[in-house]
Every structure is written in structure tokens, then in C-alpha cells.
Amino acid sequence: MKKVGIFYATKGGTTKAFAEQIAAKIGADVINIKDVEINALAEYKTLVLMSSSYFFGALAEDWGSKVKLLNTIDFSDKNVAIVGVGGQERHPDSFCSGVADFYDKLAFSGVRFIGEVCSSDYKYTFSRLQHGNALRGLCLDKADGDKNEARINAWVESIKKYL
Template sequence: MKTIGIFFGTETGTTRLIAKKIHKKLGDEIASKPVNVNRIEMAEMLQYDVLILGTPSYGVGEIPGKSAGCLEPNWEEFLAKSGTPDFTGKRIAFFGLGAQERYSDRFASSLLRLHEVFKGFGAEIVGDWSTEGYTFAHSAAVQDGRFVGLVIDERTQGMFTNERLDAWLAQVKPLLLEKLTTPA
């Protein structure tokens, strides 16, 4: 059986931590070990038909990378060297991190930018998430009243992380597995 590819960008390590939690909850049988995008080429990501992609939020709703204030290469640098890959036929679920109290005016907004990039590459996107239980002034990642992917705030709501991961995975896992078991 093919597996779900889990890729992330990170600055402080928190996005990596969440990616590892997702992998552990899904298990080795259906999910590959999470990989930082600053360690791969696009060809490695394209080997998967089903992906979970994670991002921190940096800048004002920008793709995280050095121009947004990151010290290490992140999504910006990965995408800059990747051209315009074809993700047609691939299914992707997103998760993003943010700090709703500290950055209330742009909470988790980088998630939308990454979502837009991969949608532009032709990917099918699944896994939107409710805004209930969060307190923020604005987030670009809210479309039609919902986040475009799971949003985690480890800084002020870390106590809800496992509960949110479990609920989101219950929602997206069947959609991701459906794509894995469907012949191309």
C-alpha cells in the first residue's frame, strides 16, 4: 500500500513536533515519516499521491522563508527552486501554526498562501477546519467562514492540540485513504 507523505517547514521546531504527532497518530503503515522541506527536492514530494503539508506563520501572511524573517530555509526557498510542478490528481490536507493572541490581526495567515500555491499547482485540497474555539481579529486563512486547514496554537492553546489533531484526522483520514486505495 502507498503511504501519505508528510512534509513541513519550521523555524522553532513546533511545526516539526506537530508533524511528528500526526505521523504517530496515523502510524507507519499509512504515513511516511515527516520530512522538513529544507532537506528535499520537489521530486521527492511528487512521489506521493496523498500529502499532509504543515507550515508555521511568518511575516504578514507570507510564505515562510528568509524574506519573512526565518533564519533557516523554509517553504519560500523550497518553492523557489521547484518551478511549477504538476500536482493534478494529488490530494493534500494542510495544517498551520499561529499565535492568536500575539498575532491576532494575522493569525495563521501563512496557511492560506501555501494553500493557494498548491491549489495553483492543480492539487485537490481537503481538510478545512472550524474557527470555533479560537479568538483572533483576522486570519487570511479563513475562507467561507472556515480555516483552509487545521490551525494549531501551541503558544496559548496547547492544551487543545491533541484533541484538535484527533478530530481533524478523523475528518481527513478517510479522504486521504480513499485516494491511496483508488487506482490512478
């Protein structure tokens, strides 16, 4: 079984760039979800599921029907981290909400979710990814340029013990 796989979907390339940045820090394979069948996820012990959010909190199109097939994989011995890419200013009422679909689909699968972050460093009004004072995954905003590197570094440190 392979160690860490980052599975992402992107439209404009921003999510891919963030995926590659994270992969360089944790030694992960980077896979565009549109290029593989959903059963490719089963090959990894730790998965990072990434997507940009569009419109009012929808996953990137390439995740499409594949997110519905996540239940066909046994996640009971896996770690899953969620990473969303969105715009706090452009979509403050649905910031990174699309990636909450990953959480919703896997919540009762026996998976261990890793990589929760404090929400106080962000400026938005609503996110389906929020749980109390935390986000159930890392959220990145291209407009936050200088903050993203620090957010990624802190997040990587928080998940290292699971890698």
C-alpha cells in the first residue's frame, strides 16, 4: 500500500499548484481525480482530498459523480485530510463549502479525519466545513498569498504524525 496520495480537481490550476506545494512538503503522490478511477484511492493509507469550490459551495466538476462512489472504498484503516480552495471575499457565505461533501460522504466510514484548523485566521461568514471554532480541513485562498505558506506549513506539522 502506498503511503500518501493527494487527489485533487481543479479548473484553473490553482488547486493543482497548492497540491504540488503540499506534496513537496509531505512526499505525496499528486493525482488529478479526472485521470483515475475512484478505486485508485484504495491504494493509499493516507489521502488528501482537494478541490476548489465553485459558485455557492460546489465541488470542482471533475469530482462530479466520483464523490458519490467514495462509499465503495473501505476507509476503516485510512487517514483522510481535506483541503479546500476558495475565495473568502468573493464567496464569504460559502467559503470552501464544497469540500464538506468529502466529510459528509465519509463521516460514518470509519476513517480518521486529520488536519483540522482554527477558523479564527479567516474572514468569511459561513462555511459548511466549519465545526465550532475549527474548519474540518485546510482552506486556502489564492488572494491570501502570504498567509497560504504559513497555513500550509502549520497544517503539515499537524498531520505529520499520521504520515
